[in-house]
Amino acid sequence: MLKIRWFCKDFIKNPLLTPDGISYEKEALMEHCKSQGGFDPVTRNSFENQTLINNKALQTAIESFLEKEPWAFDGEDVSDYNLVIL
Numbered sequence: 001m002l003k004i005r006w007f008c009k010d011f012i013k014n015p016l017l018t019p020d021g022i023s024y025e026k027e028a029l030m031e032h033c034k035s036q037g038g039f040d041p042v043t044r045n046s047f048e049n050q051t052l053i054n055n056k057a058l059q060t061a062i063e064s065f066l067e068k069e070p071w072a073f074d075g076e077d078v079s080d081y082n083l084v085i086l
Helices: 026-036 056-068
Strands: 015-017 022-025
Touching: 015 026, 015 056, 022 026
Parallel strands: none
Antiparallel strands: 015 022
């Protein structure tokens, strides 16, 4: 089962998957790690940054959803919303 937790209120642009299986926006998670330390905000389990995985499946699902439902992006032009897969 894929666990999706929202750590920020915007759409996830660059989803990262923690070893505990929870996805977060890369920018928000990196800021959390910088200010709070390297641990999962939900489970509180520690991790090393190199154990984080780009969640390409979630990123593809978000891209697909936004293409089909552009209204969900708060009136911004979806074509200007560039998602990056690393």
